[in-house]
Amino acid sequence: MTDKKIRNMEDFAAVSGISRPTVSKYFNDPQSVRKSTRARIEEALEKYDYRPNIYAINQNRRQTKNIGLVVPNLADPFFAGIARSIEALIVDAGFSPLLLSSHGGPEQELANLESLRAIKPAGVLLAPLGRASDIDQVKKFTTEIPTVLFDANLDNVGEAFFGCDNTQTIDLIVDYLCRSGEPPVLFEMENPVNPNAFRKRSAYVDAMTRLSHEPHFIRVSGDGWDFEEIGYREGKRVILQNLLPTRTVLCSNDRLAIGFLAAAFECGEKVGLGPDCTLRVAGHDDHPFARYTCPGLTTISQDYASITARSVETILRIIESGERPETREASYFEGRLVMRGSA
Amino acid sequence: MTDKKIRNMEDFAAVSGISRPTVSKYFNDPQSVRKSTRARIEEALEKYDYRPNIYAINQNRRQTKNIGLVVPNLADPFFAGIARSIEALIVDAGFSPLLLSSHGGPEQELANLESLRAIKPAGVLLAPLGRASDIDQVKKFTTEIPTVLFDANLDNVGEAFFGCDNTQTIDLIVDYLCRSGEPPVLFEMENPVNPNAFRKRSAYVDAMTRLSHEPHFIRVSGDGWDFEEIGYREGKRVILQNLLPTRTVLCSNDRLAIGFLAAAFECGEKVGLGPDCTLRVAGHDDHPFARYTCPGLTTISQDYASITARSVETILRIIESGERPETREASYFEGRLVMRGSA
């Protein structure tokens, strides 16, 4: 590394022996210049410490190479995992991801979109809060910047949606639970923030009806995203007050189930499949911690490899084509049953 | 909102009836202009949709208003929580946080620092991987951009460090465990990535010695950051093979403990304090899930409110003073014991 100070592309072009416009071309796409030219530039890059000024680049380009990524709650490892996966795909495509978490609040979600406006991203991948979102404002944002939704759908917002086929997954797990023991009661939030909860609810009713069982619900109250706490508190209540209509509990998501399992443990229930077990518990989503609950949580694993891949592909296609698709695509991917000890 | 297109600050200055340099001054600090001027600008802001171009701003300012925030692993809810807390403090100070996760790998950590170089942040808050870090490269980065370390210290890297006083916390929990039952064995990684593990190790030896007990170790092998998996696998091994020198296990961190508890459960051990219990387990860090293990995990809660606050304060002071401090500060904050059912 030579010490000579390279202040800008002009300086760098000088030391590399190539003209500045060509160097500029190289940085926009190394393949767009002749091989011998590329070699000379890369040789200079080895010797001198130069990096194009990203602010000058973005000021002058029609479009930035940024892609916004907004998730509802990074403190939930499920979303942290998805974010990581998406970030990798974005980087592979030569774009820069910008990760923002809404921390479960609609104000933060809007603040995140506002931050994104400032950096003028070429596109945005958004997992919205759901019912809690300020839908009008989110929709307005998506008219300004191409946006693909994932995880939670908002009617007619964004260019596309990719998520889990909750009908299929609930069907799958209800079927399994009925086959292997008592039919399940659905343990869910009274006022779920996530619109998927509604799909799950009706999928549960359909599945139970199909199997000639009566659907039962336990609807618990609670605000915010502290699902483990809600699952624990309300789980304890329903167990102690003997409010369970059946000894098989299907929790609407794993985080509720994790709290519920903690409550069951404290109440002396023996959760599992064995003949001496008093309770079965299942969840949904295959949370990273679901395998370390006591016992391990039987749950549904979302096909989030497909969800993330298709989401990224779609936003990239929109960006590269430069035009919004005429019809809004919505795809729901099938999940699979993950059997562990709890049910 | 009027429709007239505002393309830049010049246009906006025109419609607000204020000169462009004054408008520029306003956006840099609204308090720096006369109240009546401020009112006219803000009135125009209500009527017209204008936002200064952040790329043009950052190209021309001496310093950006960006602060980088790098954590070792966002999939760990402990760091997700810390990141959220730090982000809020940065925003309150009028800066823009940029959150990056190293995903447990030194390559990603360096890639993150490289990304940060591109955006020329005014300062960086870095929780390094620790022993796994490419320390020379990290150190080089900190000479270019003011950096404050937190969580894991690297000798003489960065302007300051803020973290947990592991000597005090280990002392506290060893003391408690010895008082309330059998002295603990330390369950830890053979080759820990986190340098805090070494402090914990020697703090454990000191505390045990002081209390006239012989220190015992269980050192388990395993790579990467999948601590629950390691705790589970190795926990199962040591329990089944009867390798525990004592029935009280102090895990080096909560994630190991979560895995260990799952293993203990599967092996039919009854963890807790009761007379019929066969094992006690404690952790360290007060992981967000520690209260939902079965039983709840007795652990140490780090004072991360102080750690985050002091880290942010320090980087802001360095940024605002414009000069690096002459001496490197390193502060260790005391943690407190969180008693739950497991020990």
Next chain:
DNA sequence: AACAAAACTTTACGCGCGTCAATTTTTTAA
């Protein structure tokens, strides 16, 4: 009312790069 200080306006330059048009050089194909 007079004056100094503070705030604002006008004018102008520069930041680092994208990009264009006109020209020259190099490569490829016939």
Next chain:
DNA sequence: TTAAAAAATTGACGCGCGTAAAGTTTTGTT
């Protein structure tokens, strides 16, 4: 060998804003 095509060079403009200097207006004080 030569013409055509491709690539690089030269020179120049513009992006949107920070910021400086010099002059003008407003404000606050006595």
